[in-house]
Amino acid sequence: MKDFLISYNKADVSWAKWIAWQLEDQGYTTILQAWDFRPGSNFVLEMQKAMEHSSRTIAVLSPDYLTSRFTQPEWAAAFAEDPTGEKGLLVPIRVRDCEPKGLIPQIIYVDLVGIMESAARLELIEGVDKHRAKPVVAPSFPGTLHDAATKPRYPGALPRIWNVPHNRNPNFTGRDEVLTDLHANLVNAQSASPVQVIHGLGGVGKTQIAVEYAYLNVADYDVVWWMRAEESSTLASDFANLATELSLPQQDAQDQRVIVDAVRKWLGHNGDWLIVFDNARSAEDLGNFIPQGSTGHMVVTSRNPNWKGVARSIPLDVLTSEEAASFILKRTGQDKDASGLAEALGFLPLALEQAGAYIEETGRSIAEYLELFGHYQIELLGRGNIPTLYPATVRTTWQISFQAAMEDCPIVTGVLGLIGFLAPDKIPRSLLTSIVKISTPPEDRELIQLHVDTAVASLRRYSLVDIVNNELSVHRLVLAICRDTFKSLAENLAAGVVGIINSVFPLESDDPRNWNECSSLLPHAFAAITYAEQLDQVFYPLSELLNKIATYFIGRGEYQDAKLQLEHALRIVVSIYGENAESVADIRSNLGVVCHYLGDDTAALEHTAKAIEINKRQRGQSDPSIGMLMNTLGLISSAAGRSEEALARYTEANEIAEANYGPDDLRVAITLDNIGCVLIDLRRIEEALQHFKRAQRIVENAHGNEHPQLVHHLGHIANVYAIKGRLSKALAKAGRALLLTQKFYGDRHSSVAVARLNLGIILRDLSDFGQARKEITQALEVLRESSGDNSPETLRAQRILAGLPEDNRA
Numbered sequence: 101m102k103d104f105l106i107s108y109n110k111a112d113v114s115w116a117k118w119i120a121w122q123l124e125d126q127g128y129t130t131i132l133q134a135w136d137f138r139p140g141s142n143f144v145l146e147m148q149k150a151m152e153h154s155s156r157t158i159a160v161l162s163p164d165y166l167t168s169r170f171t172q173p174e175w176a177a178a179f180a181e182d183p184t185g186e187k188g189l190l191v192p193i194r195v196r197d198c199e200p201k202g203l204i205p206q207i208i209y210v211d212l213v214g215i216m217e218s219a220a221r222l223e224l225i226e227g228v229d230k231h232r233a234k235p236v237v238a239p240s241f242p243g244t245l246h247d248a249a250t251k252p253r254y255p256g257a258l259p260r261i262w263n264v265p266h267n268r269n270p271n272f273t274g275r276d277e278v279l280t281d282l283h284a285n286l287v288n289a290q291s292a293s294p295v296q297v298i299h300g301l302g303g304v305g306k307t308q309i310a311v312e313y314a315y316l317n318v319a320d321y322d323v324v325w326w327m328r329a330e331e332s333s334t335l336a337s338d339f340a341n342l343a344t345e346l347s348l349p350q351q352d353a354q355d356q357r358v359i360v361d362a363v364r365k366w367l368g369h370n371g372d373w374l375i376v377f378d379n380a381r382s383a384e385d386l387g388n389f390i391p392q393g394s395t396g397h398m399v400v401t402s403r404n405p406n407w408k409g410v411a412r413s414i415p416l417d418v419l420t421s422e423e424a425a426s427f428i429l430k431r432t433g434q435d436k437d438a439s440g441l442a443e444a445l446g447f448l449p450l451a452l453e454q455a456g457a458y459i460e461e462t463g464r465s466i467a468e469y470l471e472l473f474g475h476y477q478i479e480l481l482g483r484g485n486i487p488t489l490y491p492a493t494v495r496t497t498w499q500i501s502f503q504a505a506m507e508d509c510p511i512v513t514g515v516l517g518l519i520g521f522l523a524p525d526k527i528p529r530s531l532l533t534s535i536v537k538i539s540t541p542p543e544d545r546e547l548i549q550l551h552v553d554t555a556v557a558s559l560r561r562y563s564l565v566d567i568v569n570n571e572l573s574v575h576r577l578v579l580a581i582c583r584d585t586f587k588s589l590a591e592n593l594a595a596g597v598v599g600i601i602n603s604v605f606p607l608e609s610d611d612p613r614n615w616n617e618c619s620s621l622l623p624h625a626f627a628a629i630t631y632a633e634q635l636d637q638v639f640y641p642l643s644e645l646l647n648k649i650a651t652y653f654i655g656r657g658e659y660q661d662a663k664l665q666l667e668h669a670l671r672i673v674v675s676i677y678g679e680n681a682e683s684v685a686d687i688r689s690n691l692g693v694v695c696h697y698l699g700d701d702t703a704a705l706e707h708t709a710k711a712i713e714i715n716k717r718q719r720g721q722s723d724p725s726i727g728m729l730m731n732t733l734g735l736i737s738s739a740a741g742r743s744e745e746a747l748a749r750y751t752e753a754n755e756i757a758e759a760n761y762g763p764d765d766l767r768v769a770i771t772l773d774n775i776g777c778v779l780i781d782l783r784r785i786e787e788a789l790q791h792f793k794r795a796q797r798i799v800e801n802a803h804g805n806e807h808p809q810l811v812h813h814l815g816h817i818a819n820v821y822a823i824k825g826r827l828s829k830a831l832a833k834a835g836r837a838l839l840l841t842q843k844f845y846g847d848r849h850s851s852v853a854v855a856r857l858n859l860g861i862i863l864r865d866l867s868d869f870g871q872a873r874k875e876i877t878q879a880l881e882v883l884r885e886s887s888g889d890n891s892p893e894t895l896r897a898q899r900i901l902a903g904l905p906e907d908n909r910a
Contacts, residue, residue, distance in 0.1 A: 103128040104191075104228070105154035111164040114255045114319045115195040115212075119158065122221050123228065156189050158228070161209060162196040191228055195255070217257060261323040261345045263338075264376070266307070268315045271430045271456075274423030275309060278414060282313055285412055286397045295390065297380075297400040297407045300416035301563040301575055302497040303450030306401035309416065310376050313399060321397075323373035327389070329380035329400070339363050339389060360389065367391035374399065382561070383410040403501065403563040418447035418575070428466070431456030437466040444473060446576045450497065451481065477580055495581050501562040502585060509558040511536070511551050516559075517589035519574060520582050521597040521631050523623035527572040529556070531624065534604060538596035583631065594637035598628050602645040609648050610655025612808055612844040618652045625649060640676060640683065643669040647687055654690070657850030657886040659697045666691045685714035689725065692732045697850075699890030701736050708732045727756030727771070734774055739892045743781040750774045766802060766809060769795040773812055780819065789820045811841040811851060815858045822862050831866065834859040850893070853882035857897050869904055876901045 104123060108116040113134055120130045131150045137143065151157070159165065192200065192209035200209065210227035212220045278298075286294050298306045314324055325342050328334040340359045343351040350362035367373060373396035380386055380402045390398065400411060407413045419427065424442030429435050431453070445451040458480065459469050473480055481495045505512045518535045519527070533552045556572065559565045565572045574582070583590065605621050606614035625645055632642060646669035653662035670687045677683060692708035695701070708729055715725045734749035754771035761767055776791035796813040818833035834855070841855040860875035880897040887894055 102131045102150075102154045104130045104156050104158050105150050106130055106132050106158045106160065107165075108133075108160035109162060109164040109168050112160050112162050112195055115162075116160050118255060119160065119193065119224060122224055126225055128228070156191060156228075159190060159192045161192050161194040161198055161200060163198045166198055166200060188228075193224065193227070255319060258318060259322045259324055261325065261342075263341070263345075264311060264314050264324060264326050266311045269308060269311065271427060271453075272308060272312050273427040273430055274419055275305070275312070278309060278416065279313060279316065281414055282309070282399070283317065285414070286399075295398040295400060295411035297402055297411045297413040298416050299402045299405045299407070299413055299563065301418075301448075301578070302403055302501050303448050304416050304418060304563075305449035306403075306416055307378055308449065310378060310399050310401050314374060314376065317374075321372055321374045323396075325373070325375050327375060327377045329377040329386065332385060335377075335385075335389060336360060364389065364391045367396055371396055373397070377401070380404070383407055404561045405563065406561065419449060419452070421447060423447075424452060427452055428456060432459045432466065434459070434466050437470060441466050441470055444470060448575065448577060451577060454481070481577065481581065495584075499581065499585060501564055502582070505558045505562050505564060508561065509555050511555045512558050513586070513589070515552070515555045516582050517586035517593055518597060519565075520579065520586060520590050521594070521624075521628040523627040524576045524579050525571075525573045525623070526620065527574070527624065528620060529567075529570050529572065531601070531604065531621070532556075532572065535597050535600050538593070538600060587635070590631070591635050591637065594632040594635055595639050595641065598632050598639070598645060599641045601625050601628050602641045602648070605645060605648050607648065609652035612655065615652070615656070622649065622652070638672060638675065640673065643672040643676075643683065643687065646672070647690065650690060650694075654694060654697075656845075659694050659887055659891075663691065663694045663698065666694060680714055680717070682714065682718045685711040685718070685725065688714075689729055689732065692729070693735075696732065696735050696739070697891055698888055699892065699894075701739060704732065704736055708736070722756055722759060724756060724760045724767075727753040727760070727767075730756070731771060731774060734778070738778050738781065743778050746778045747775065747782065750778060764798050764801065766799060769798040769809065769813070772798075773816060776816055780816075780823070785820060785823055789817065792817045792820065806840065806843075808840075808844045811837050811844070811855060814840070815855055818858060818862065822865055827862060827866050830862045831859075834862050848882055848885065850883060850886040853879040853886070853897075854893055857883075857893070857900070861900060864900070864904060869906060873901070873904050876904070 104120075106116050106120055116132060117134060120132045120135065123130050131154055133146075136150070137146045194200075194209050194211045194213055197213055210223055212223060215223070282296055282298070285296050298309050300306055314326075318324070323346075325338070325345075327338045336356050340351070340356055340363075343359045343363050346363070346366055348359075348362045348366060350358050353359050353362075367375070368391040375396065375398045377386055377389070377398065377400040380400050382402075382404055383406070386400065398411075400407075405413065405415065418424075419442075421439060421442055424445075424447040425438040427449070428438040428441055432438075441455060442452065445455060455469055455473075458464070459466065464472075502512075502516060506516075515532070515536055518532070521535070522531075529552070533549055536552050536555075537548050556565065556567070560567060564578060565574055567573075601621065601624060605625060606617055608614055609618050626649075629642055629645065632638075646665045650662040650665035650669065653659070653665065666687055670684065670691070673681065673683045673687060688707040688711040692704045692711065695704035695707060712726065712729045712733075715723055715729065719725060730749045730753035734746045734753065737743075737746035737749060750771060754768065754775060757765065757768045757771050772791045772795040776788040776795070779785075779788035779791065792813050796810065796817065799807050799809050799813065814833050814837035818830045818837060821827070821830035821833060838852070838855040838859050841849070841852045845852050856875045857879040860872045860879060863869075863872035863875060876897055880894065880901060883891065883894040883897055
């Protein structure tokens with residue numbers, strides 16, 4: 101017959117083990133599920149047998165125990181035999197805050213909540229033995245390694261062998277999924293020597309995770325040892341110190357390799373230990389320190405993501421926006437503007453901690469810090485007001501990484517200087533290669549791709565860049581510090597970088613087939629332009645690149661954005677060459693078109709007239725640019741109702757185009773189409789149709805029956821058929837034009853809106869007023885978005901919609 105059956109919930113297993121150990125150490129016998137129920141046995145039968153063969157029952161009270169339906173039969177049996185408690189058959193022991201209800205409160209319980217281990221042991225022994233009056237004095241902890249590794253610890257106490265150098269962070273926030281994955285991977289690892297690597301950017305919180313994990317799971321380990329793994333000398337030293345704590349015979353050996361080998365062997369033959377290798381450089385550096393055949397756990401923190409084949413890894417990203425805002429609230433006690441600060445700092449834990457420390461020290465509000473950060477970003481990132489858990493500021497942390505990467509690969513210096521010109525996300529490797537080439541000696545350019553790959557590998561080793569789908573990304577604060585660190589180098593590279601981006605940005609950026617490439621390059625083009633101007637570097641490729649960007653926006657029907665870029669380009673080119681340069685005329689030419697589409701024909705005429713004056717003086721009367729400008733004048737004249745004047749302008753533009761490009765060029769097709777439009781206004785319908793058909797043939801002969809330019813010609817042919825009363829044919833042409841336009845431009849483009857408007861007009865003429873109203877309403881919505889309320893097409897759509905009768909058909 102055993103003295104005690106210890107009844108507990110699995111959440112309190114560490115308490116149950118501690119209680120059982122103390123009782124058996126005092127000479128009692130116990131039955132404990134964790135020790136006495138072996139795999140393969142029947143739990144119900146084992147429990148029934150335990151209750152029958154135990155004199156008394158201990159109930160380990162906690163919230164989980166009191167709400168569990170599985171523990172009730174265990175204490176209820178003892179209570180039934182001794183309902184008054186006179187025999188002491190049921191001994192409740194409270195280990196966590198809870199309020200016993202029902203029958204249990206009738207029996208006085210032993211309360212261990214909130215007291216030290218020595219006092220708790222005394223309470224326990226006195227509580228189970230009514231006849232003993234003499235108090236039991238707790239013996240000192242045994243000094244042998246065997247006891248430290250096998251004796252259950254007082255729950256919550258640190259293991260005797262513990263050297264984690266950081267206190268638990270009271271502001272630790274979030275990371276629940278990472279901690280859960282880390283624990284699950286370690287516990288469920290198939291390897292006899294499970295290693296988990298937490299890798300990520302400097303300052304992202306890798307060490308914080310390791311510290312929190314150690315404290316969170318302290319009950320699972322009897323040895324927790326922290327290794328400073330960045331340098332081989334400190335790593336070996338920390339290993340040697342563990343030998344001393346373990347009292348290994350080799351602890352005093354002269355050869356440190358002997359000590360390291362002894363520790364590895366001990367770890368390989370013992371369990372219930374946790375080793376943290378903090379800030380390891382590579383798997384190779386840890387090769388001589390990782391034990392084999394162990395049952396312990398190893399956590400590695402590293403900036404290097406390359407651990408495949410050696411360990412499982414968990415990439416650590418920045419905090420989520422919610423986690424970051426929660427941290428700021430906990431750190432500063434301020435909620436207002438917390439989300440804005442989190443976003444400004446890129447959700448990086450180290451930057452958030454620095455900001456929190458600054459706010460705490462200075463008594464400033466978050467809004468005030470944000471204003472300062474906008475002016476003194478680099479200075480604030482370099483301030484040292486951070487806790488001891490962080491060895492360096494954000495700026496210093498990454499500058500150390502820069503230096504290490506440059507030592508690994510000399511070309512990294514140039515790459516870091518060049519990356520500063522780019523946007524932080526989705527940097528095409530091909531673009532980086534092209535840019536790096538400008539700072540590479542001619543004799544090395546044949547191997548440029550290999551050089552770039554080597555540099556990228558080095559940067560990735562320190563988590564300074566990430567790579568997904570052959571595109572690189574950089575944290576925005578890394579980019580800021582990179583720009584500050586390599587500013588003098590960047591000043592010499594600015595013209596070359598902008599020139600490269602300008603050379604790869606598609607010339608025909610208004611062509612929908614080039615839009616994916618334009619969209620990919622656009623953020624990097626803007627970043628390069630902005631950074632070059634911050635460096636006071638102004639040169640012609642800046643304006644040329646802005647002109648291409650504007651042409652892209654014109655093609656997409658985003659005229660206001662196009663106007664902003666063209667005005668920017670004009671300021672640059674005038675500052676370099678003055679008002680009368682040919683490049684000034686090219687930009688003013690595009691501005692004339694954009695202003696016309698935005699409904700500002702006064703400005704359109706001014707820009708166009710100045711461009712014509714410059715080009716005639718610089719290039720002569722028959723230059724192709726004059727033809728383009730005549731087209732713009734024709735558009736303006738036509739919109740003002742001056743059809744004869746418009747016809748003269750378009751005819752002159754057509755003559756110049758045919759003389760320069762030949763009769764079958766796409767640019768000739770454009771002028772023919774414009775002439776056809778004004779011929780309709782002059783009621784010369786058959787002539788208009790012939791011009792439109794000739795334009796269609798030119799495009800189809802050159803590019804087949806699917807080309808963006810075709811949509812205009814088909815739409816205009818549909819209008820002619822509608823005027824001639826051939827509505828079925830008009831509807832077919834208009835429908836094809838709309839489908840082609842949607843294919844090339846999507847649904848929210850001005851060209852699609854115009855095609856939809858033309859279709860609506862034909863439907864109106866067919867008396868299908870309901871469908872006509874639907875098409876024209878959709879067209880008007882898009883035209884207002886793309887061209888504004890005062891553009892000619894917007895006003896036209898409004899007039900037609902207002903004149904539609906109701907659809908009275910059944």
